[in-house]
Amino acid sequence: MDAISYERATDVSAAIKAAQQPGAAFIGGGTNLLDLMKGGVARPLKLVDITHINSLGSVTPLPDGGLRIGALVRNSDAANHAWIRGRYPLLSQAFLAGASAQLRNMATVGGNLMQRTRCYYFYDTGFSQCNKRAPGSGCAALEGNNRIHAILGASEQCIATNPSDMSVALAALDAVVRVNGPQGERAIPFAEFHRLPGDHPEVDTTLKSGELITSVDLPPPLFADHSHYLKVRDRASYAFALVSVAAALQMDGDTVKTARVALGGVAHKPWRATATEQMLVGNPLSHDTLQRAAALAVRDAKGYRENRFKIELAQRAIVRAVSTAGGVA
Template identity: 60%
Template sequence: MNQFQYVRATKPQAAIDVVAKDPTAKFIAGGTNLVDLMKRGVMTPQKLVDINRLPLNKIETQNNGLRIGALALNSAVANDAQVRAKQPLLALALSAGASPQLRNMATVGGNMLQRTRCTYFYDLTMPCNKREPGTGCAALEGINRMHAIFGASDKCIAVHPSDMSVALVALDATALVSGPKGDRRIPFGDFHRLPGDTPERDSNLEAGELITAVDIPDGPFTKHVHYQKVRERASYAFALVSAAAALDIENNTIKAARLALGGVAHKPWRLTTAEQALVGQPATEASFRRAAEVAMQGAKAFKYNAYKLRLAPNALVQALKTASAA
């Protein structure tokens, strides 16, 4: 691990000022991803700004919704009574992520910003445009079984690893950020980026910006929800494919739906067209399969991940079946 300076911030603006003035500086909270990347030499910040003492860990009802501080621990959010009552899909997604030990350290903001687990990104001997722009993407012709089937480019086919973010994009969440230019709100669907020609940029955060909270509006999705995660082993494994499903059902008719996939794109993949296809339809397997067909429009596989073209719609159908039966 490279040498670095360590400073501890006690006020948000002080932390922002340090990172905004020093392009080699990074915020650190739980460190469950950043420290791993530093140990491997993938990321080499010259300064770490510890933000754990900032007052950003509250979970509270506000403005017809929930506000969750960026420093709230994943385990605390998953077990919070308000979250479980108002946004059970989020609790399910968080409980599916990582391991209990990591959930007790990882924060909401850090979860949003975790980097891809593409093996070529971690391997310093291989070309990777995300790690070192302009060097190429080894995954394109390599072992790409974990990689994207939506939104990829010829520069990068990596996927975003967060389970929590799949639920948040489905629930129309908004990220609150503060930076050198002041405060702003970013709809969660716009927070993460597709790779395009700049795969090194995972999000639309600007230099020095700090995530302070996430807002989730109240909605009717308090009962018929499910998070389906398909992985190679039952614990501490990232999703091959995951599916978040939330339904508002009345008299077996779907009044509203929220759907998203994980493990399939460079960002959490919202399925708005499939949602629209479900509205007004009976909550039956036939309806769910038609919606899954709609969801897969535009999907493109590579040599080793063609199985996702079947796994993703099947996971979505299973999520919808489980949600409807809740």
């Protein structure tokens, strides 16, 4: 077993300084990182404990009417926070759809953003072919067990999917991830935070070395009255999504005024279905409109031996989620 050093940080500056050592990793709830360490997938040389940084543990209003969720807010606390439940019910639903009650009580918002994929071949070091774990080794999932894998945005280097429910809702809500690091603070639009695999599937996000997530900022609420998070999975709880849909609408009578649709379980990152959104705007939620809008979301999809069913499943899930959000289901 490798030796691991440990340092507890009490403020953001100290955490960033402590993480400059090669092989350092931040740890909050640890629900994903510890799994990776136990399996030999992650081998940090130093753990920087950020759980005592009080400034990262609260939910606060923003001057523009939005909301700032600290990176250390527990998933269960975020799901049940009165402001989030009342103003961003889509996000509350997504939190409650994730993992189990026990894990939600430990997992943090910042850690949720950093979840690694749940690909069988990535987690099992007995398989040598995994470009995400060992760049250049190949992707065993291409010809192997790929039922849970991507149908959109994949590459020949990796067809893994992002496992986060929270992130699908944040993509639909146009959230912003705030980070701090050796070069100072910056804000990352949510659509730019996670990466598609391309030629470097080992890189999941656009975070720079040593950067720490400090919060997630939500814009002023627009969709409190018409939103729905739908998760299709093999079990009713404690299972990752085969396909999930975050649907958020502004309605003008029976007509869609604004639409946001994001998919989970289908790509290396939360997938915004922008063509679907454009089709919905200005139209009533008729059966024909919903069917055509859903088909646009998967027009570039590519299925593999065991996951081609996801192409049809994604369309059906979009129709159901949007219909429910719009109150016509």
